[in-house]
Amino acid sequence: MHETTHPVLRPQPPGTGHHDPGARPPDAGRQRPAPPTPAADRPGPDARPPAADRPEQDARPPVTGHRRPPGARATAGRRGFEARAAVGTESSGGRTVLGTLRSDPPLTLRQTGPDTVHLVSTAAGPLGGDRLTLEIDVAPGTRLTIASVASTLVLPGDGESVMVVRARVGAGATLVYAPEPTVLAAGCDHRMIVRLTLAEGASVSWREEIAFGRYGEPPGRCHARFDATIDGVPLLRQDFVVGDPAADGSPAVYGDARCVGNVLLTGPAFARPQAATASRPGEPALTPPAAGAASSSSGAERSGAVLAEGCAVLPLAGPGTLISALAPDAPTLRSRLTWGAAQATAPFEDGD
Numbered sequence: 001m002h003e004t005t006h007p008v009l010r011p012q013p014p015g016t017g018h019h020d021p022g023a024r025p026p027d028a029g030r031q032r033p034a035p036p037t038p039a040a041d042r043p044g045p046d047a048r049p050p051a052a053d054r055p056e057q058d059a060r061p062p063v064t065g066h067r068r069p070p071g072a073r074a075t076a077g078r079r080g081f082e083a084r085a086a087v088g089t090e091s092s093g094g095r096t097v098l099g100t101l102r103s104d105p106p107l108t109l110r111q112t113g114p115d116t117v118h119l120v121s122t123a124a125g126p127l128g129g130d131r132l133t134l135e136i137d138v139a140p141g142t143r144l145t146i147a148s149v150a151s152t153l154v155l156p157g158d159g160e161s162v163m164v165v166r167a168r169v170g171a172g173a174t175l176v177y178a179p180e181p182t183v184l185a186a187g188c189d190h191r192m193i194v195r196l197t198l199a200e201g202a203s204v205s206w207r208e209e210i211a212f213g214r215y216g217e218p219p220g221r222c223h224a225r226f227d228a229t230i231d232g233v234p235l236l237r238q239d240f241v242v243g244d245p246a247a248d249g250s251p252a253v254y255g256d257a258r259c260v261g262n263v264l265l266t267g268p269a270f271a272r273p274q275a276a277t278a279s280r281p282g283e284p285a286l287t288p289p290a291a292g293a294a295s296s297s298s299g300a301e302r303s304g305a306v307l308a309e310g311c312a313v314l315p316l317a318g319p320g321t322l323i324s325a326l327a328p329d330a331p332t333l334r335s336r337l338t339w340g341a342a343q344a345t346a347p348f349e350d351g352d
Contacts, residue, residue: 080125080126080127080128080129080130080131080157080158080159080161081105081106081123081125081126081127081129081130081131081132082130082131083104083105083106083107083130083131083132083133084104084107084132084133084134084135085102085103085104085107085108085109085132085133085134085135086100086101086102086134086135086136086137087100087101087102087109087117087134087135087136087137087144087146088100088101088135088136088137088138088139089115089137089138089139089142089143089144089173090139090142091139091140091141091142095114096114096115096142096143096144098111098115098117099139100137101117103122105122105123106121106122106123106124106125106126106132107119107121107132107134108120108121108122113145115142115143115144115145116144116145116146116147117144117145117146117147118146118147118148118149119134119146119147119148119149119179120148120149121148121149121150121152124153124155125153125154125155125157125161126152126154126155126161126162126163126190127155127156127157127161128155128156128157128158128159128160128161128188128189129157129158129159129160129161130157130161130162131161131162131164132161132162132163132164133163133164133165133166134163134164134165134166135166136165136166136167136168136175136177137167137168138167138168138169138170138173138174138175138202139170139173140170140171140172140173140199141170141171141172141173142170142173142174143173143174143175144173144174144175144176145175145176145178146175146176146177146178146179147178147179147180148179148180149180150180151180151181151182151183151211151330152179152180152181152182152183153183153185153214154182154183154184154185154188154190154220154222155185155188156185156186156187156188156189156220157188159189160189160190160191161188161189161190161191162190162191162193163190163191163192163193164193164194164195165177165193165194165195166195166197167194167195167196167197167204168197169196169197169198169199169202169203169204170199170202171199171200171201171202172201172202173199173202173203174202174203174204174267174269175202175203175204175205175206176204176205177204177205177206177207178205178207179207180209181209181210181211181259181261181330181333182208182209182210182211182222183210183211183213183214184210184211184212184213184219184220184221184222184242184243185213185214185217185220186213186214186217186218186219186220187220188220188221188222189220189221190220190221190222190223191222191223191224191225192208192222192223192224192225193225194206194208194224194225194226194227194228195227196226196227196228196229196264197228197229198228198229198230198231198235198266198267199230199231200230200231201267201268202230202266202267203266203267203268203269203270204228204264204265204266204267204270205263205264205265205269205270205341206228206263206264207261207262207263207337208224208226208261208262208263209259209260209261209330209333209334209337210222210224210242210259210260210261211258211259211330212242212243212248212254212257212258212259212260213258219242219243219248220243221241221242221243221244222241222242222243223239223240223241224239224240224241224242225238225239226238226239226262226264228264228266228320230266230318230319233318234318235266235316235318235319235320236264236316236318236320236322238262238322240260242254242260254326255326256328257310257326257327257328258327258328258329259326259327259328259329259330259332259333260324260325260326260333261324261325261327261333261334261336261337262322262323262324262325262337263322263323263337263340263341264320264321264322264323265320265321265322265323265341265344265345266316266318266319266320266321267319267320270321270344270345271319271345272321272344272345272346272347273345273347306340306343306344308336308339308340310325310326310327310332310336311323311324311325311336311337311339311340312324312325312340313340313343313344321344323337323340323341323343323344324340325337325340
């Protein structure tokens with residue numbers, strides 16, 4: 001019996017053992033598979049091919065202009081926020097309901113009562129380049145109060161910031177607009193625009209307060225414009241500028257004041273009633289909160305105006321009263337405006 005023994009072939013480490021010069025390298029003539037792509041880098045089903053592989057007709061023209069979805073934060077070199085918020089009332093069964101309540105950060109609206117809404121700032125600003133718009137619609141026979149949970153700090157940025165408030169108040173409706181002060185940080189460039197449109201018989205109390213910078217800093221620049229009409233007839237057109245060094249320190253403008261504010265009262269809800277009888281002897285009279293006695297000229301007395309330290313109550317040619325005040329700080333400004341509003345709505349006494 002013939003027995004054949006086959007040698008046992010063992011794997012050799014690279015570079016060792018016998019080499020057959022005629023042997024074909026194991027990888028010759030074929031490509032090695034590419035390493036697997038990590039899951040995080042794999043293209044999804046909607047992924048687009050590289051630009052060089054796309055068909056020519058897929059090319060898109062560059063985007064021009066500055067339009068973008070409201071609330072979208074621009075990247076470097078582009079403009080800031082464009083935000084539009086809205087609130088509107090409806091009458092349901094003789095009571096006020098909010099038919100519209102739409103927020104757009106940084107303008108966020110929160111209902112805090114049956115007919116009360118508070119503005120909540122959900123982002124810093126306005127900053128330079130921002131354009132914010134608040135639309136207010138008060139249906140006939142309804143009531144709406146708008147306040148804010150904190151002051152608005154206007155900050156510098158790329159260009160001018162703009163805040164526009166457009167309010168429409170129907171017949172027999174009442175709007176109270178009373179936000180906290182607007183603070184003009186150093187270096188800001190801000191514009192405030194109010195368009196107030198009233199129907200006959202509408203009532204409005206509108207408060208606006210501006211602080212000249214944070215503590216210890218000069219104010220930025222602000223141009224505020226206010227326009228109010230009743231049935232298309234102008235009631236008040238007013239504008240003023242803060243942040244002009246040539247004017248801010250003038251005794252004829254702001255002097256050493258750090259805050260300025262106005263309250264507009266108009267309509268039946270804020271009309272000054274006629275007292276049925278004269279005030280009782282010894283009844284204390286309203287006095288201005290600031291030190292010093294109130295003073296008024298004979299012309300002011302005849303027109304119904306009241307002048308006091310840092311505060312003026314001025315009847316308008318139309319059905320309304322404007323209270324204007326200056327103060328060294330925000331609490332004093334609020335106190336003077338509150339005093340002026342009480343004067344404007346106090347009952348007429350005999351001899352007034």
